[in-house]
Amino acid sequence: MIQIRGLRKWFGSLPVLRGVDLDIADGEVVALIGRSGCGKTTLLRCINFLEEYDGGDIRLDGEALWYRDDAARGRRRVSEAEARRMRQTMGIVFQQYNLFPHMTVLENVVLGPRFSQHVPAAEAEALGRRLLTRVGLDAKISAYPAQLSGGQQQRVAIARALAMRPKILLFDEVTSALDPELVGEVEDVIRALLSDRIMMVLVTHALGFAREIAHRIAYLAEGTIVELGTPAEILDRPKDPTLKEFLRRMR
C-alpha cells in the first residue's frame, strides 16, 4: 500500500501542493480530479519522483521513498541507485505516450526489464510478447511508434509500464491527447487491468471512466485534497461548493 503524508511542494514561491494526505490500499484504484493547475498531475509525478517535493513523505509497503531523514544532515534525497530501484516498483503512463521513437514496439516494452531489472533476453522478450498480446498489439511487435495510431502507442506505453511488474501504475491523463474514437481502446486496456488487483492512480478529466473504474475519487483544489470518497459520494453528492461548480462545468 501507499501512504502519502503531508506532501508539500513549491514551484519557486508558488505552492502547488499544500500538505496532501492520501492512502492507497493494495488493489485500490484512485482517480485524481480537479481543474487544471490544482496539483493533481504534480502529485502523481511526486509519487514516482519525476518531481522533487519539499516536505512530507511517501511510503510504499512501509518503506519511505525518495528522501531520508538524517539526524546529522537533515532531509536528503536517496542515492540515484536507490531511486532507480524504487522507480522499478512503479509504472507511469504519460499523456503523450513518450515511447522511444528509435525502438520497435517490442524493444520499447523489453527495455526496462532487460536493462533495469537484468531479466535475460529470452525471458524479457517472452514477457514483452505476452503483454503486447494482452493490449491487443501482438501483430505490431516490430512496428515503430511513428507507424502506430495514438491509441496503439498508448497501449504500448501501458505494456511498457506493466513490463516492470510494478506494484503501482500511474496514469497521467492518458486519454486526453487521443482522438475521441481511440479513447475506448485505451480505456478497455485499463479496465482489463482491474483483474490484476494492482494499485492504480489516474489523473483524469474523464469523469465517466473514473466513476466506472475508481474505488475512490479525490478532488483536488489549490494543492490539497478537498474531498475524497466513493465515486457516488464525489460525483453525485458533492459537498464542497467548488467541487459542485467543477462538476457543473464538466457536464
Add this chain to the structure above:
Amino acid sequence: MGGVPPGSFALLLHGAAVSLLLAAVAIAGGTVFAIALATLAFSRLAVVRAVYGLYVYVVRGTPLLVLALLVFYALPALDLRTGPYIAGTLVLVLYVGALFAEVFRGGVLAIPRPQWESARSLGLPPFAKFRKVIAPLVTRYTLPPYVNVCVMTVKASSVLSIISVWELTLAAREIIERTFAVFTILGMAAALYFVMCFGLDRLGRRLERHLLRRGFVGERA
C-alpha cells in the same frame, strides 16, 4: 605552364589516400574524444562544465594552422619525439573533437524532456540509458551537422602540409615546384578533394535515410 609529367596523377592519388586516412583517423579519434568531452558539458559540477567551455572556446577560436604549428613545435619541447604524422593526427583529433563535441551537445539538448522522463521512470542505469536512449537519439538528431564536420575534416587535413605531413596538398605542391603546372595540378588536387567530400556527403545521406526510415517516418511528414 609546363607539361605535366606522367605519374603525377598517381602521386596525387597517393596523396589523396593519405589525406583520407588522416581524416578517417581524426574523425574516429575525434568522435570518441568528443563523446568524452560532451559528457563534461553536462556535469553537475560547474568547474567541469567550465573546463569544457574553455577547451571548446580556445580550440575553436584558434586557427587550425596556428594550432598545427603549436603542437608540432610543442611536442619536441616536451621531449616527445613524434614526427609530423603523429603530431598532425593529434592536432586534427583535438580540433575536430571540439567541433564534434558541440554537435553532440546540441543533440543532447534536443532530446525532448518526455524522453528523459521515460528513461528515468524505467529506472535505467546510466550506461544503459546512454547506450539505448541518448546515443541513438543524438545520432539521429546530429547526423547532418556531424557529416558537415567530417567533410570539413577532409579539407582541413590540407593544413597539415605546413608541418610537412605528406598528403594531397603537399604532394601537389611538390609536383608544381618541379613542373610549374600550377593550374593543372591544383585543379586535379581540388577535384580529388571534391570527390572525397562528395563521397562522404553521399554516405551521410544514405545513413540518414537508413536511420530515419526506421522509426522517424511520422516525424518528417
